[in-house]
Amino acid sequence: MTKKALITGITGQDGAYLTEFLLAKGYEVYGVRRRVSVDNASRLRQYLGKDFKHPGLKLVYGDMTDSASVAGLIAKIKPAEIYNLAAQSHVAVSFEQPEYTANCDAVGTLRILEAVKTLGLLKTTRIYQASTSELYGKVREIPQNENTPFHPRSPYGVAKLYGYWITVNYRESYGAFASNGILFNHESALRGETFVTRKVTIALARILLGLDKCLYMGNLNSRRDWGHARDYVEAMWLILQQKEAGDFVIATGKQYSVRQFIEEAAKLMGVAVKWEGKGLKERGVASEISRPHPDSGITPGMVKLKKGDVIVRIDPAFFRPAEVETLLGDPARARKKLGWKPKVHFRELVKEMIFADLTAARKELYLKAGGF
Known part of the structure; x- marks a missing residue:
């Protein structure tokens, strides 16, 4: 049945x-x-x-x-x-x-x-x-x-x-x-556009191709345990297949900061980020620009970003009234009882997200070039 x-x-x-x-x-x-x-x-x-x-x-x-x-x-x-x-x-x-x-x-x-x-x-x-x-x-x-x-x-x-x-x-x-x-935090190219990871990949893709100028962020030092949503829905199903009901932490057991997420996404576009200043005056500068990753679909001629451009700035509007500084999960129980473990690692996750948003930005450029 x-x-x-x-x-x-x-x-x-x-x-x-x-x-x-x-x-x-x-x-x-x-x-x-x-x-x-x-x-x-x-x-x-x-x-x-x-x-x-x-x-x-x-x-x-x-x-x-x-x-x-x-x-x-x-x-x-x-x-x-x-x-x-x-x-x-x-x-x-x-x-x-x-x-x-x-x-x-x-x-x-x-x-x-x-x-x-x-x-x-x-x-x-x-x-x-x-x-x-x-x-x-x-x-x-x-x-x-x-x-x-x-x-x-x-x-x-x-x-x-x-x-x-x-x-x-x-x-x-x-x-x-x-x-x-x-x-714990789980992302993908389907993540809502207002969530921090998608906000980062959308903005960086558009900045690279000249569609936007800068990414405005809050707390760059917040640390999160990021996995892929496709892996996590399998865990949901496994939880309901057990003989007894119970509660499970689903996480990768590895942690990265928002700053590191930005750096990894930029790196996949061929951009090195140098951080200057402190506090609300901190900013991320494109210190080096090299050929984008061969799988990105971006050719050097498409890149409008220039060395020395400021691509990240801090905006106090994006700080929470009460910050959560660090989250790191221990998925040991899920591994033992569910037989579950994440398949997609951090760099693969960021790569999937930034490439998807580069594709979307590239399509927007084509439409603009066609007068739409």
Whole structure:
């Protein structure tokens, strides 16, 4: 019998990769999307075509802030697995919209758990809750594992903390097969354009080709554990295939700063970055420009950037009210119990992202040259 999976947040980066993964395994996938007037499914379209022509995928409308909507979908579909990926997931936005973030990320999780319980599906439906390394916030130990105390530093982190503990509570109180995946930062060319890694690769690609002048950043010294989203959705699935529900840290166990991410992306474009100044006066200068990586699709004649150009500046607007300085995960439990380990390493991840954004920038140049 074909398994049914319900994915909330299917239109996001993780939703797209998880859809691809589950369809390949023969699942019948139901994806929840909000009814909006703009296209919110471009990531799915990249491999399903403009009309989403795949017999195993059905897109349904729903909203995590509406209890009746959530319960109605679960009652109709009766999924074997629910992957709750839906969230207001931008940390900076959570400071501006804390109530909405709590309603979606915290109470939205409760709505799913309560619906499964009320509908009598506790014995047949397994629930994956997308938790986050932002739970650790002001870290108590390095690296962080499943037993590290939480100290979130944003409304997003606090909302996700409720989501984490209500998932544990329904597991312990009602016997729900409900598990948390505490995923550390995971990126790809499908990452949202306002997240720091994509912001970096988009800006650098455009600067190289003369479409933009400078990348404005906040804390360059923040350190993160970055992996590839495609690897991490496999871990989500593995978590729901276990005999018992539980919580798992999913991470690479390696850490790099935002500064190092910028340097690696620039290097792949043939640009060396030299840092000058301190504090808010710090800036990144193109100290050397050589031939771009042969796989980048960029020829020397396309490069408009010149040696000595300032390509990175600091803007205080991009600092968080409460900074998270360092996050580094310990995935030992996931390795041992799930048999999971990341396949894509840091340099490969950065390479995929910068090359994708160089391709997009190059297409924009062609359109401009054609008068569009």
